[in-house]
Amino acid sequence: MNKLVLYCRPGFEKEVAAEITDHAASLGIFGFARVQEHSGYVIFECYQPNEADRLAREVPFNQLIFVRQMLVVSNLLENLDPTDRISPIISAFDKLSEQVNFQQSNTLFVEMADTNESKELSTFCRKFTVPLRQVLRNKGWLMADGHQKCGLFLHCFFVKPNCCYVGYSYADNHSEHFMGIPRLKFPSEAPSRSTLKLEEAILTFIPRKEEEKRLNDNMVGVDLGACPGGWTYQLVKRGLFVYAVDHGKMAERLHETGRIEHCAEDGFKFQPPKRKKVDWLVCDMVEQPSRITNLIGKWLVNGWCRETIFNLKLPMKKRYQEVMQCLENLTDMLNKQNLIFEIQAKHLYHDREEITVHIAIK
Secondary structure (H helix, E strand, O other), X not given: OOEEEEEOOOOOHHHHHHHHHHHHHHOOOOEEEEEXXXXXXXXXXXXXXXXXXXXXXXXXXHHOOOOOEEEEEOOOEOOOEOOEOHHHHHHHHHHHHOOXXXXXXXXXXXXXOOOOOHHHHHHHHHHXXXXXXXXXHHOOOOOOOHHHHOOEEEEEEEEEOOEEEEEEEEOOOOOOOHHHOOOOOOOOOOOOOOHHHHHXXXXXXXOXXXXXXXXXXXXXXXXXXXXXXXXXXXXXXXXXXXXXXOOOOOOHHHHOOOOEEEEOOOOOOOOXXXXXXXOEEEEOOOOOHHHHHHHHHHHHHOOOOOEEEEEEEOOOOOHHHHHHHHHHHHHHHHHHOOOOEEEEEEOOOOOOOEEEEEEEEO
């Protein structure tokens, strides 16, 4: 057990490799990443046995930016017999179960990479799940009762119809979603598809049990670069009153809610109304990431908001380095003011050449 599979958006494999290498080194674990561009996943192979399991337990999944899912896997199973793929897969699970208690599992994901080529496997994976799940249950696995007792998810990750990795992820340190992708439905009344980015961000960064407390009709939000209102819609939907800042027009249906005030101003120059307590700042402007970082830092340092979600557009090259520099700069700005805060960042499914960052002042 010395390999991890890490899912990602195709084209971001190098960023995943750099990120997991850094996190592993911080734990004194060393290895190398196998990267195939635009494959949608990375293999990280540790030099020492059992260290992949340690990474899966000790690298906080919510601190991984470019990784959609993280699982410990066997060696690649190749040349599977189309008439009996299950037997070698079960043998691989048996070997893994010598180190980990699969009786703590209750979920099986049979997955593939998020690429156009791999989508051809989706029907096969769906159909293969049923017989594989039954055999695993016959062994006494996938039987954990309820989420509290479920410590593991089992995974079968197909890279080709006759090639797969067999493995597991820890239920308290992974994505709960199939392929690491939340399935969100575009709301027909939303002004633009960008609304799904903020919806996914809220789902990712705000625990469900806290959402109503942290986003409700007693709160005020500001949306910088709001036009036509995709992000404003998500705040209004949760009851907030929103100052929508943009020279462009906002969707008429948002005006009809009575929950927005359109401020036709430059998002970089706008300041919150005096004597108005702003709870939330959101921002999805197309601008250099360093400039957005400074803008968000100004709002937080001045006490103009307590919580923020914003996007950083990524450069064509050195994307990981740029992200880490921006987050370091923001952290330094807040630390200098002795602020206590929580910061998270994620390359969301609905993001493309950008990442989404969440900061909460405590």
